[in-house]
Amino acid sequence: MSETPDIFRLGGYRIESLLGRGGMGEVYLAYDERLHRHVALKRIRADGPVEAQARARFRREAQAAARLNHPAIVQIYDILDTEHGDCIVMEYVAGETVAALVKRGPLALAQALRLASAVADGLGEAHAKGLVHRDLKAENVLVTSAGQAKILDFGLALPLWGNSPSPALTQEGALLGTVHAMSPEQASGRAVDHRSDIFALGVLLYELVTGRSPFRGANLLDTLRRVTSEAPAPLTESRSEAPGELVALVARLLEKEPERRPQSARLVAAELAALAVRVPIDVPPSLSHEEEPPRPTPAVREPSGDEPTVSRALAARVAPVPPASAPEAPASGDASMSDWRPEEGQALPRRPHWRLVERLGEGGFGDVWLAAHAVTGERRVFKFCVEAERLRALQREVTLFRLLKEALGEREDIARLLDWSFDAPPYFLESEYTAGGSLIDWAARQGGLGAVPLETRLELVAQVATALAAAHSVGILHKDIKPANVLVHTVPGGPPSIRLADFGMGLLNDRSVLEAQGITALGFTTADGEGASHGAGTLRYLAPELMNGQHATLQADIYSLGVLLYQMVVGDFSRLLAPGWQRDVEDALLAEDIACFVDGDPARRTSDAREVAERLRSLERRRAQREAEARTRLALEQARRRRALAGWGAVALALMLAVVSVFALQAVRAGEQAQAARAEAELRRQQADRLISFMLGDLYGKLEPIGRLAILQDVGDKALEYLATVPEAEQTPEELMQRSKVLGQIGQVRFGQGRFAEASRAFLESLQVARGLVAREPNNGGWLFALGQSEYWVGFALTQQKDLKGALQHFEAYLDISRRLVAMDARNTDWQLELAYAHSNIASIQQLLGDGQAASSALGASATIMETLRAQRPEDVLLQRELAQVYAKLGDAARSRGALPEALKWFRQNLTLLESLAAGAPEDAGLRRLLGIARSHVGDILLFQGDTxxxxxxxxxxLDLARSLAAHDADNVTWRGELLLRYEKVGRCQRVLGNLATARALFDTELRTATELLAKSPEHRGWRFALARGHMSLASVDGAQGQETRARGHLREALAVLEKLCAEAPAERDFSLWRASGLWQLGLLETRAGAAAHARTAWEEALASLGPGEQAPEPSVLDLRARLLLGLGRADEARPLLETLDWMGYADEESLRVRRSLIAGGGASTARAGP
Known part of the structure; x- marks a missing residue:
């Protein structure tokens, strides 16, 4: 399909003219011959290969967008699969973009509010259907001649670009035009949801009212900084008459944290509509009479013109030579030369035999075109610039190429410049044409990057590294390494080779080398200074330090090369280097190499691109060496493990205790003997310490997984007696550190037995000893590490006692110590792992304290460290267990935000990893327990989504796992408590599915077991809570079977217990949630009995028990609150909650039945037990 087609037909559509080119393709005006109407036909164009899965995802989302029917959304009519690619047939709208409107100045307040309200209502419609725009901005909103707002491009951007968070972050060359309208989470590469659109709506509203963007800065990095870190100027600075409600609303819409923004676009629409009615009908600020009237714009985005990169630089497809009848360009002295612009078929100024064939792309300087010689057919690439002030990039490219050529000679791996003309407009730069095109084009012709053998991909990256090393050797930084700037040269029957191109953003470390070569420093001004930056590069390849405003170094190019390597390895140029990228790289050595090249600290990256090439070309040799080393380690480890732990019975235990006692007695007596015997006593005391460490360390590690901690009870008691006989003042620092470690091990044993108070005392004593030692030698890494362990265990004990703020203090101390350790030795992987643990622990507490943003940030840091280490230590089982737990925590964080699909993804990753670990350690009881918990997490989300x-x-x-664990170690109170909860969950599903007899049997077992446990420990809160849950579960079955008297009896028992538990432990959220659920059930029973006043009293008490609404509540809690409000007749308050639940995809079968019944006014519904 040509850019200016003759009239022809495509399907049932007659193409009439080209309307324009947007970021994703061309848009044509077409006539629908079946329905007799004009339409806009958009041909989707990808800059790289589009895999079948991505294409299918695009079609699914386009189909979903086609179901949107709202007056503020441009309607999608059809999706065509043609030989020219996928085409979208959409509503044709003649109008003007908001961007064009506000260029002439701000709008009248009433008009601005009405337009923003319409856009918000359109967004609300899309959000309700599960669609997020992701690229809402002034250029994507049209205003018709009748003053109606129309949103463009719903559902069209993301699918072409895999799993990327937004088209602006994935489409090369399109970032700068959109970054000012991005939400902070989108600009930071984090996951986005509908609240990102709400932020963009705030940007749009700000522009409508003030006539300018709230965040646009001097350049890309300045804009990013403003979006993520700065509050915009208040509206009143530009519009003093703006009402306070509008100023406050805009401030809420532009909150940096999604949780602080309005959560519903429809509610914002209503608020804007109400404001529009109240503000006076005014006129916009006065405009100049010289301004031109608006020009109608079709329903297609135009390029913003400030895109920072060329999407297909210096590469092209073969195209036919233009006909000899093409128009000639004017002579260089022609008066019209300053107005010359390149067009297809046109001859070049000062190059009469060269004709323009195809526009390849554009950059900050101007356009890039393929040209062909009219006689010989030879092809070359021309970069045009028509404005002198934008010429520096081309001049700089020439300067750097001349230096490369003078210093290194002609190189096949660096694209050659052939000529340039900077004397008069149009200015241009002429370069050789590479028929293979860019890496993107070449890969597409191979059937996609993934179809290219990995060895070939790695060799191409090694060649890029070699070319980059050559540039670095003469002090040149490229600053824009990416697939579009790597050309592929091919010869028949030979392997492909690369040519590194486009040094237009390059940097020169030392300009004196130019003087030495006699080269004029075109494109480099004195004001730049050495090391100055001449552009940001392409964001997805940009090193973190450049994002922070630091000067570029050799390591910044290495980072970009590392990102390119990652994309080549995974076979997808659209892939962002986001946290968790290691999961995509199966080869541990390659993952290790990539991690080295993209390290967030430039000091830890290599600065030598030759090392990158050498690593890639020696991959097989290094792998063989690594495997040989692993075999050697395994042999040594097997030799150590041959000391079987067999025959550990009563006789062996008694013997070990006797040895401890003898050593302790000898140590005490030695202190009373002559000085000559003291050395021997000290030696024996150290031997006793080592023996205790073995029993409470190595032995603990063997007994804890198989659930036999009771064996260590007497050992711990005897150890404490021994430690009491040795005065602390007489011990050396090494002995004191040993004492601290033993106390910590004793605390762990006590904790495993449920003796929390005794465990806490041991942990605190261990911490005191460790702090004293570190105070003596603050730079002793081993002692500092032990101190971190002690801080952790004290924090852990406080967490179990619900002292979250106290726990956070110790976990923050643990984090600080871990950072100090990594700073002391960044290559120590054990210390890096401690840092990951520390972040994870902080996240757990922050989540419990309700700071979801802080928790997510800490979890992201933890996962990134662990996944990097996993690539380096693939056999480390403990690391994999910890990583699985981080996945679980990420799932919890997503669940708390209501992001159920994301939560299910993380929980399934957690389950998959634990299943793999459990298969290799079937006797590990602790691992089996974690596996059961992982299944529970997955089950919870499936239940929320309606998959009962x-x-x-x-x-x-x-439940099967929990039963086997409880039978294995009857003294393990934690396992017994978890078993009771499993009965409740299985029983609930059986009840929802109508299997009431099965459900009752499970609930009876739960209640009976809790009663038996309470008989032994009447004050045990866990057993009392289980008792209340059992009564409530049975009440739900009784209610479903019409046995309301029995149901009331169970509820009275449950509520009495829960009321006491809430009074004893008001901070324990589960107690108040279950109490609210019990009151909900009681209200239903009262409603059925005709006691509406009693029902209202119960439900109001339930709402009070729930407390104030949370910003990011658990979905089931949100559901309970909505049901209570509906029951109380407060539908207006319930409606936003119900919309949120719908947006989440919350479809719990039982909840839906109840809510539908309440909305219909039925009132009598099946009771639901539990929040």
Missing amino acids: RGALAQYEAE
Whole structure:
């Protein structure tokens, strides 16, 4: 399909003219011959290969967008699969973009509010259907001649670019034009949801009212900084008459944290509409009479003109030579030369035999075109610039190429410049044409990057590294390494080779080398200074330090090269280097190499591109060496493990205790003997310490997984007696550190037995000893590490006691110590792992304290460290267990935000990893417990999404595990408590599915077991809580079977217990949630009995028990609150909650039945037990 087509037909559409080119393709005006109407036909164009999966995802989302029917959204009519690519047939709208409107100045307040309200209402419609725009901005909103707002491009951007968070971050060359309208989370590469659109709506509203963007800065980095870190100037600076409600609303819309913004676009629409009615009908600020009237714009985005990169620089497809009848360009002295612009078929100024064939792209300087010689057919690439002030990039490219040529000679791996003309407009630069095109074009012709053998991909990256090393050797930084700037040269029957191109953003470390070569420093001004930056490069390849405003170094190019290597390895140029990228790289050595090249600290990256090439070309040799080393380590480890732990019975235990006692007695007596015997006593005391360490360390590690901690009870008691006989003042620092470690091990044993108070005392004593030692030698890494462990265990104990703020203080101390350790030795992987643990622990507490943003940030840091280490230590089982737990925490964080699909993804990753670990250690009881918990997490989300049978399968497998664990170690109170909860979950699913007899049997077992446990420990809160849950579960079955008297009896028992528990532990959220749920059930029973006043009293008390609404509540809590409000007749308050639940995809079968019944006014619904 040509850019200016003759009239022809495509399907049922007659193409009439080219309307324009947008970021994703061309848009044509077409006539629908079946329905007799004009339409806009958009041909989707990708800058790289589009894989089948991505294409299918694009079509699915386009189909979803086609279901949107709202007056503020441009309607999608059809999707065509043609030989020219996928085409979208959409509503043709003649109008003007908001961007064009506000260029003439701000709008009248009433008009601005009405337009923004319409856009917000359109967004609300899309959000309700599960669609997020992701690229809302002034250029994507049209205003018709009738003054109606129309949103463009719903559902069209993301699918072409894999899993990327937004088209602006994935489409090369399109970032600068959109970054000012991005939300902070989108600009930071984090996951986005509908609240990102709400932020963009705030930007749009700000522009409508003030006539300018709230965040646009002097350049890309300045704009990013403003979006993520700065509050915009208040509206009143530009519009003093703006009402306070509008100023406050804009401030809320532009909150940096998504949780602080309005959560519903429809509610914002209503608020804007109400404001529009109240503000006076005014006129916009006065405009100049010389301004031109608006020009109608079709329903297509035009390029912004300030895009920072050329999407297909110096590469092209073969195209036919233009006909000899093409128009000639004017002579260089022609008066019209300053107005010359390149067009297809046109001859070049000062190059009469060269004709323009195809526009390849554009950059900050101007356009890039392929040209062909009219006689010989030879092809070359021309970069045009028509404005002198934008010429520096081309001049700089020439300067750097001349230096490369003078210093290094002609190189096949660096694209050659052939000529340039900077004397008069149009200015241009002429370069050789590479028929293979860019890496993107070449890969597409191979059937996609993934179809190219990995060895070939790695060799191409090694060649890029070699070319980059050559540039670095003469002090040149490229600053824009990416696939579009790597050309592929091919010869028939030979392997492909690369040519590194486009040094237009390059940097020169030392300009004196230019003087030495006699080269004029075109494009480099004195004001730049050495090391000055001449552009930001392409964001996805940009090193973190450049994002922070630091000067570019050799390591910044290495980072870009590392990102390119990652994309080549995974076979996808659209892939961003986001946290968790290691999961995509199966080869551990390659993952290790990439991690080295893209390290966030430039000081830890290599500065030599030759090392990159050498690593890639020696991959197989290094792998063989690594495997040989692993075999050697395994042999040594097997030799150590041959000391079987067999025959550990009563006789062996008694013997070990006797040895401890003898050593302790000898140590005490030695202190009373002559000085000559003291050395021997000291030696024996150290031997006793080592023996205790073995029993409470190595032995603990063997007994804890198989659930036999009771064996260590007497050992711990005897160890404490021994430690009491040795005065602390007489011990050396090494002995004191040993004492601290032993106390920590004793605390762990006590904790495993449920003796929390005794465990806490041991942990605190261990911490005191460790602090004293580190105070003596603050730079002793081993002692500092032990201190970190002590801080952790004290924080852990406080967490179990619900003292979250106290726990956070110790975990923050643990984090600080871990950072100090990594700073002391950044190559120590054990210390890096401690830093990951520390971040994870902080996240757990922050999540419990309700600071979801801080928790997510800490979890991201933890996961990134662990995944990097996993690539380096693939056999480290403990690391994999910890990583699985971080996945679980990420799932919890997503669940708390209501992002159920994301939560399910993380929970399934957690489950998959634990299943793999459990298969290799079937006797590890602790691992089996974690596996059961992982199944519970997956089951919870499936239940929320309405898949009750899928949830039941997970819960039943979890129940089987819990039963086997409880039978294995009857003294383990934690396992017994978890077993009771498993009965409740399986029973609930059976009840929802209508299997009431099965459900009752499970609930009876739960209640009976809790009663038996309470008989032994009447004040145990966990057993009392389980008792209340059992009564509530049975009440739900009784209610479903019409046995309301029995149901009331169970509820009275449950609520009495829960009321006491809430009074004893008001900070324990689960107690108040279950109490609210019990009151909900009681209200339903009262409603059925005709006691509406009693029902209202119960439900109001339930709402009070829930407390004030949370910003990011658990979905089931949000559901309970909505049901209570509906029951109380407060539908207006319930409606936003119900919309949020719908947006989340919350479709719990039982909840839906109840809510529908309440909305219909039925009132009598099946009771639901539990929040």
